[in-house]
Amino acid sequence: MKAAVYERYGTVDELRIEEVPVPVPAAGEVLVRVVATSVNLSDWETLRGSPAYARTSGLFRPGRRILGSDIAGEVVAVGPGVSRFAVGDAVYGDILQRKGGFAEYAVAHESELAAKPAELSFAEASTIPQAGAIAQHGVARGRPGDRMLVNGAGGGSGMFLIQLATAAGMHVTAVDNGEKLAFMQSLGADDVIDYRTTDYTRSGPYDVIIDMVARRSMFAYRRALAPGGRFFMVGGTTRALLRALTLGTLIGAVSGRRIGILAVGEGPEHFEPVAAACVAGDVGIRIDSEFGLGDIAAALSHHGEGHALGKVVVRVAPE
Ligand SMILES: NC(=O)c1ccc[n+]([C@@H]2O[C@H](COP(=O)([O-])OP(=O)(O)OC[C@H]3O[C@@H](n4cnc5c(N)ncnc54)[C@H](OP(=O)(O)O)[C@@H]3O)[C@@H](O)[C@H]2O)c1
Structure with a gap:
């Protein structure tokens, strides 16, 4: 073959x-x-x-x-x-x-x-399988009415997450390069930010941040979170990963926030709900x-x- x-x-x-x-x-x-x-x-x-x-x-x-x-x-x-x-x-x-x-x-x-x-x-x-499972885990970390920011939202996982989160009643701020801003708006994003010109950690605050490409300091993430807010790293640099697991946990605990990793489970139970939403016409591919x-x-x-x-x-x- x-x-x-x-x-x-x-x-x-x-x-x-x-x-x-x-x-x-x-x-x-x-x-x-x-x-x-x-x-x-x-x-x-x-x-x-x-x-x-x-x-x-x-x-x-x-x-x-x-x-x-x-x-x-x-x-x-x-x-x-x-x-x-x-x-x-x-x-x-x-x-x-x-x-x-x-x-x-x-x-x-x-x-x-x-x-x-x-x-x-x-x-x-x-x-659907990988991006849908990430989106399914991401939306589960928010609640209706939450201000959710998705960094790297113009990619595959973001495509599904923007649609799921807005449908669930969250206010979604989507961050990606300037060429993808209109695309993210067409998926339902309420606000968009160009990462090449604007540092999202100086906007907000947000109740939930889902970061597909994390590379900032834990202090920057803490700054962008509202009291009680939650930051979840999906992907990004090894340094950001290690910091999220150590310093981030500590900073979150002492500041009344939460900084951690989004561990995405694998298998049909994690992506089939997204496929069902696509079949129903609630989510577009x-x-x-x-x-x-x-x-x-x-x-x-x-x-x-x-x-x-x-x-x-x-x-x-x-x-
Ligand atoms: N946590 C888990 O259990 C788990 C499981 C599976 C996969 N993952 C990880 O999930 C991550 C996301 O995957 P994906 O397939 O959705 O990625 P993707 O389709 O490539 O989307 C990522 C998006 O981020 C944008 N981006 C790049 N640099 C950025 C920056 N500095 N700030 C903001 N946006 C930026 C990219 O735009 P450009 O075109 O400008 O680069 C792209 O639109 C991957 O790192 C993957 O390894 C995690």
């Missing part, structure tokens, strides 16, 4: 399309013929090996040669003991820990997958562009260069 492989951490120049063996599903696993897969920031991070916590598969060299987490496709083989799926089922899910989605076939544990709703195309379904598997480097570059308004999808096979 064809797959996008890489041997060293680096830029998209490390990626090349190779013929590799089709993986064999072990006990509890299924083999999926991938129809579509979407690009997440975690793919970029694992390609670059930065932040350092993206090197979980290998400190100096990637232990897994194929990236790609969000997959949607058809089950073509099942391993021993699989009970939830059979050959021919249309499925989608996030294989963040094992990866391997940027390929014609990928293996997933059956617990990582859900049955694809017939109302969604494979491309649409591939946009915006696909910025589609690329072929052979153009994987261009797909990642397009996502990384700051122009994508919505998810970037890699189409591996026709619908």
